[in-house]
Amino acid sequence: MNIETLRWSEGRLEMIDQRVLPSQFRYLPYTNAAEVATGIRDMVVRGAPAIGVAAAYGVALEALQQQHQTIEQFTQAIHRGLDVLAASRPTAVNLFWALKRMRQRWVAVSNPEPHTDSPAAIAQALLAEAHGICAEDIAINRAMGAHGEKLLKNGARVLTHCNAGALATAGHGTALGVIRSAVAAGKKISVIADETRPFLQGARLTAWELVQENIPVTLITDNMAGHLMAQGDIDAVVVGTDRVSANGDVVNKIGTYMLAVLAHRHRIPFYVACPLSTIDMTILSGKDIPIEERHIDEVRGFRNLHWAAEGVAIRNPAFDVTPADLVTALITEKGVVSQPNEQRLRELFRSN
């Protein structure tokens, strides 16, 4: 099954509603930047690369909707669209990376004389840029998969966290892309997916994706990982990331740090699949990356069911920081970076 997380259809964006998977499979339509920003905030679409692609389409939609306005009104609307999208979620840097690309395209098509091009022509250029970002994301994931699959042995039992699959990207996935590529290369791979409290991306999304493709997958709760590692049931951990700082620290779904510490203790390789668009060389260390705090409802229960004691204080940080020294390697579209550090990441960008 080819999972189309986002698709362009009849002049609008459609996104799989990831809040209701796997019990329902439905697309929701989007026609402007504010709607897309709400879809990102509410996690209709989630996963760093998919958020970036959605935001790019959000800008294009806003431009298409405003293309019959005066150039001044059009310009103001695009600025507002960029701002509302940038405020949707703080941690995944792909969001800001994609918005920067859209802004650069906007400037480029408006040059050399600002405001000489028509809103309609600018809107078409922005739509083409969004389509380009979407197509590139799939190609990047396939390239990461080709590099990363070499790290997995035939028969490997691979633990993954959250969902870093097709649903978190425009297609193929980052961490699950590595696994898909290993399977496509003829290796027998089995996956252990932890459920990933509180939003259950592992239980609902990763398990669903892998079941669709007949890739063997076993679900565990988050607190079972240490036991399985101690029993010798895990050969490698592969996760995605929302932002990597210049020193190689990895910010990813809450609980990733715990897995990295456990993997280190049990001498299990800990790999992070990471497109270059997820590396933020402007932030030197993971502790300076903004960590989103989400609504306490996600922790006190699930959907309408609340199981926590009334009145209890609740925290809900959505991401954590795994220090670079716990990372065996970053898997990028340009190759594998072992024991990432600032020098190695700078070299990676220099050779870009």
Ligand code: MRU
């Ligand atoms: O809160 P989410 O579901 O958007 O968090 C997603 C993750 O943490 C993923 O692991 C990360 O974005 C990498 S996705 C290819």
